[in-house]
Amino acid sequence: MHKKKPEIRLVLLGILAFFAVFLAAPLGVLLITSLKSANGIDFANYITVLQDKSVVKAIGNSVNISAVAALITTVLAFILAYTVNFTQTANSLKSLIRLGIVVPMLLPSITYGFAIIYSFGKQGLLTKLYGVELFQIYGFQGLLVGYVIYTLPFAFFLLNNSFSYIDKKYLIVSELMGDGFWRSFTNTTVRPLIGTIGGAFVVSFILSFTDFGIPASVGGNYNMIATELYQVMLGAIPDFPNGSVIAMLMLLPAFAGVCFLNYLERFNFAYDTISTTGLPDNKLRDLIFGGASVLLVIAVLAVFLVMFIAPFVKNYPYDMQFSTEFVQNALFNRAMVSVYENSIFVAVAAAVAGTIIAYCAALVNVRSAITKRERIIIDMTAMIANTVPGMVLGLAFLMFFNDSELKGTFLILIISNIVHFFTTPYLMAKNCLSKLNPAWETTGELMGDTWIKTVLRVIVPNSLATIVDMFGYFFINSMVTISAIIFLVTARTALVTSKIKELQHFASFNEIFVLSILIFVTNLVVRLGCDFANKQLSSGTNR
């Protein structure tokens, strides 16, 4: 604290400038556009939009489905997390659950809808297996299935993480005190998790409420706020005033949700120690939860099964002879390959630059002597970036950078992804860096290092595993997102997800599935690559 280091100030200023230009300013313009009418600043645009029956209906639909989906997701995620943590289900099954649930995260949400159509539609794979149509896929039910699949992994990982912080000793104590299953369950499991359970619900709600891919694919004529926003902006002549109002209306529930999440945090239990004692035996419990969870994961995977079958047969579902014609056509098609290259380029660039920015922000925040106010500004920025739905951010970018050189470039897509996915990697870095020995910088300085040199020689090498994970997070999410880029892509900068949206126009499911498989395989390789790299890193230090 002796002397503020100029290089830290520079990094701090750089980060603040970045978010001022690429978060605060676009959102400001969005807000002002929504409030600007012929008579100056007022709520005239809001009144116009809210008088439009179809918009109000769309908002109602979105709230409705998102809430139902969030409720179902929370219950299902709880069952999965409970099975993994609190039952003596075979470890191989637990691994199956943990791995299987990741699969949807490696795919764009727009693919889910098409997988649902080809699974549950009149000629769908699962419909064929069951012999009857299970439900009406277009509209409410199809959307519901899509949202549940989409949000389940997020809710599961949230709950799974909290479960691991529950001291299992209390289960033994409860058992010894003679509690029955329900009393033990509510006191030792539900009560300590109540904050996270609420959190899982809110996160699922926000994700569903702001998603564009699923309603774009399986919404039918069921209007949702995301598709409404898309139509207002691209349906015919872009309507900036009304578009900005709908974007603000989309932002509000998301913002309220994030505030509520912060409020819920106080309900989280903190145990002093986490002991890893064994669990009381209960065969019935294991059977019920284990069985339900395995079925659930298999059901989720089954929905995607069709994606890997349809493009490999001659004419699904009529002619099921194996054929690689579609795959070859897609893979040897210059246009397709170049779109795939674009996606990889954007994802890699967003991952590299995003990781650097998030890491620097965390570094400045937890490992340097900046003022408390500056610390709060960085944290607030991260929270706001987390709050803004991808479509809203994309629209704000479209408005703010409409007349700039950035319009229609890859750079704007990359930046949009960095800002949109900033928060999680930032928190990962913060968490990791705050655990490193606080005396390293001082030691390095006494050994003659500059600050930057200590960072590169000591801090970075000791947080490599986290950096790898941050990179993976940015990459995978940039590959699958459509909402953050749909307003910003152009023909020259088309990405795989926007191409899928375009192919939907022709209902070219085979190409859609081939592209989805490409994304899936790419993400799988990156994910496994990250895991492998981290394994190498940790075996290098024998930990």
Next chain:
Amino acid sequence: MAVKPVLELKNIRKQFAGKVVLDGIDLEIQKGELVSMLGTSGSGKTTLLNIILGLTSIDSGSIFFEGVDISRTSMKERGFNIVFQDYALFPNLNAYKNIIYGLQNRQNWSGKEEIDELIDFLELREHLDKKIHQLSGGQKQRVALARTLVTKPKILLLDEPLSALDGVIKETIKERIKAITKRYNLTTIIVTHDPEEALTMSDKVMILDQGVVSQYGTPEQVINQPRNGFIEEFILRQLRIKRDNIYGLFQECHA
């Protein structure tokens, strides 16, 4: 006439968020002396250590090194060095690379023979290729000491050097620290909360209580002429109980 002190603190004052942590601290240390700063948590001893190191600035007062005012001199330019309580070794580097870490910034700090001698003196030769987490507590401390000594510090600061060590090896480490200061004629300041540690290994002891100096003198002076009730009550009584317990233990064994 006394020899000119190598380090001199004059009327040091420091407050954090309105709370006075140190007030009116005066201190003189002679070249080659081993001085302990003894105090409970909250006494201000760690803050004083950071002030001497140059990590924390002072509100008023001054610090002189060899007669030069270094109150506003940066940590780096002071040329002191510290071994932290938890050593702050870099886990991505092995023991040897930790030891020579500073040399990559300034080759002229220590020569090859000096480093070899240091390694042998601290008996680290066989541990050089080990990763940090493979070292025992005592080995880690020796690596940290070696890493610091390579930079030829003008004053060596040790933050609770024994607290992270197993009881059995504490005494040998004490001897080693004493041996180092003698061998390199190194002015050394130790921060500790343990009266026994402070009084058995140092030339002089400074006892801090709630931000002011309670007493500063040789261990004999502290034992024989405690300046106030605090020292009598909290320090000497502890030591007497300890002494009686140990005496009792040995008499029983002899009986």
Next chain:
Amino acid sequence: MKKTKHALLALVALLTLVLGLTGCGSSKPASAPAGKSAPSATSAKKVVIYTNADKEATDAMQKSLNEAGFADKYVMQTLGTSELGGKLMAEGDKIEANLVTMSSYFLDSAQAKHKMFVDLNFDTKALGKYPAYYAPILANTGAIFVNTQVLKDKNLPMPKSVKDLTRDEYKGLVSIPNIMNSSTAWLLIQSIISQYGEVEGKVVLNKLIQNCGPHIEKSGSGPIKKVRAGEVAVGFGLRHQAVADKAAGKPINFVDPTEGNYSLTEGVSVVKKADAATTQLAMEMAKVIIGKARASLIKDYPVALYQGETVTDLNKPGNPKLFAKPLTVELLAEHQKFFKAAQ
């Protein structure tokens, strides 16, 4: 000294990475992914083609362009007719595209409003008379088609007219395109308005929309896909698609409705741009599309447009009709209103 220099370099490297991205508007637009050569100032950039055409047509156009050696010199972006129409009307020559293929009435209206197209500089030898700023690439004809398998399974009669599709037995089994997004849908609306007038037509359309339920498609080729997949039994769309399906042995058949087969023409235009080299390249591509792609386009869209072209009898619509008024964007807007009112 050397060490400080190193440290400084590292610092600069890190900061440029961070700050490079904040260089915002003034910085150069991001270059294309590595491996794709960045265009120099004088040479032509990649031509952007915006099209509302269906897959068969885009495939044919791409094939002809690729064979003419343009494989890496263009990007093709497909948009819905209403989306592309909106862009043309709103953006004029600021549109990203250098080359546009689009329904002729939109080209006419966009040219009238913005004067945004350059005259084609080659002779097309078209059969009909067209303005200088576009040449027709294909014409579309509307018809009803059915999935014979589903009809049999559900025991449904073969429809003869659009009005037949409003009968209760087809409820939930009909698919039509949406005129808000698709020009194919206009063929349907034209036939309803011509045959029944606006008053009775509204009743027919309302019943039809109800029978469709969730199967009102944004894309003109949506209904045929749903009929092929067996999602619905009957659909309205482009006649030639059903003809081709039937010929390929799929359980599909087509019906020329008693209300008539209406047609729309799609044309290709070159957008007026300051970048002369790219515009010139776009012009060459337009020429290739007319000269080379027509041979396969006429197979999928069997309407003769140029001298020397012929089509089989099977592909001649049984009941061809022309809408009484000239087709314009304004008329489309009127008919869109009519559709909305019938919902």
